[in-house]
Amino acid sequence: MTRPAARSAAARPGGNRASADRxxxxxxxxxxxxxxxxxxxxxxxxxxxxxxxxxxxxLELLWVCGLPGYGPGDLIDMAFDGDRVTITYDAGIDRPLRLTPDEALALVVALRMLAETPGVTNREAVERALAKIEDAAGDLVAAPVEVRLPVDSRRVEELRAAVARGQALRITYYTAARDETTERVIDPLRMLMVGGQAYAEAWCRRAEAVRLFRVDRIDAVTELDEPAAAPPQARPYDLSEGVFRPSPDLPLITLRIGRGERWITEYYPCERVEAGDGDQWLVSLRVTDLGWARRFVLGLGPDVTVAAPGELAEQVRAQAVAALEAYATPDAAPSATPAASMASR
Known part of the structure; x- marks a missing residue:
């Protein structure tokens, strides 16, 4: 029997309907x-x-669905008699689902992880599904498995509860880009998990803009006796491509890196990567500010030098010189020790 070619969902009328519904x-x-x-x-x-x-x-779509192998005898089959249809092979879809121990455990672990993830819109539904699967699986998932995300779960729960109650917060926050700690009053919008980090997205009254606050950099939280009051212009970030979004208005830095530091091009969004002398590469990327760039470069080691801008190169040089001078100037001359005597021989 010749099977009709299935048209793509985009080509069909109404092709934008939710896949889950279909x-x-x-x-x-x-x-x-x-x-x-x-x-x-x-x-x-x-x-x-x-x-x-x-x-x-x-029915056309069902006709190309079935068991792995997808050859004759694997696909769902049906017979048409005019405007009537009969399923002649169901590929086992009428049988109740049976999970192996490994499948049941993997599903339970995934649901537990989802339940712990900040930003889940309907956590209660996830927990209900988890309870049903654990009850049905019984001893299959009795293994002592505990799921914990790499974040401060107590602080995440504290912030999640404040978001649910709609309360304003006063936080003490460390800003790594400027290496400073500040106090802010925020109006929470939602909790998020991006790139393995938990964030509180909120309207910051100090900055008068929406900001993302990493949970592990929030040193203290106080719930205020007032409701959160984010203004109408407060809109959530589009985080589909990550937290940092390079833009032309941000500073552009160029680094000369050796072979051992080429990982930079894989972990950071680079605008340009060019081959230099020998094994060296010239890498250009946008940064939030030169203060962050200075600390970033100082932590990379001797295989990295700043090619541009000159201001950043001077900042790195000055801080490196200051660090060397601090090591070279002891507070006081220590008394001779056996180890020092041995070293002087």
Whole structure:
């Protein structure tokens, strides 16, 4: 039997419908048709609440679904008699799902991780699903597995509760880019997990803008006796491409790096990477400010030098010289020790 070519969802009318809704409908469609062999497509469409055209498109999609291998005898099959349809092979979809111990444990661990992730919109639903799976799996998931994210869970819960209550907060926050600690009053918007770090997104009254505050850099939190009052212009960040978004208005720095520091090009968004002399590369990237860039370069080691801008090169040189002078000037001449005597021989 020749199978009709399935059109892509984008090419179909209504192709932008939620994939989850269609998946649920397809999973329900097979047992429905198995219980009603030879049913008219018009009747089935009416029962399922879809148009005849949509039902035919769903049947076309089912026709290319099945078991791994996807050859004859693996795919769901059906027979058409005019406007009537009958499922002739269901690929086992009518059988209840049975999880192996490894599958059950993996699913439980994933749900526990999801429940602990800041920013989950419906945590209660995740916990209900987890409870049902743990109850059904029984001893399969009895292994002592504990899921903890690499964040301060107490502080995350404290902030999550404040967001849920809609209260304003006073926080003591360390800003790494400027190497300073400040006190701010914020109006929380939501909790997020990005790149393995937990963030509180909030309207900062000091900056008069939406800011992301890393939870591990919040030293203290006080819940104020006033509701959060973010202004209408407060809009959440688009974090689909990460927290840091390089832009032309940020400072551009160029570093000359050796082979051992090429990892920089994999961990930071670089605008330009060029081959230099020998094994050296010239790497250009945007930074939040030169203060952060200075500390970044000083922590990289001798295989990295600043090519531009000159202001950054001078800052790095000055701080390196100051550090060397501090090491070279002891507070007081220590008395001779056995180790010192041995070293002087």
């Amino acid at each position: 998946l649920a409908r397809l999973l329900n469609l097979v047992p429905y048709l198995l219980a009603r062999p030879g049913i008219e497509i018009a009747e089935a469409a009416g029962d399922l609440g879809v148009t005849e055209r949509q039902l035919r498109e769903d």
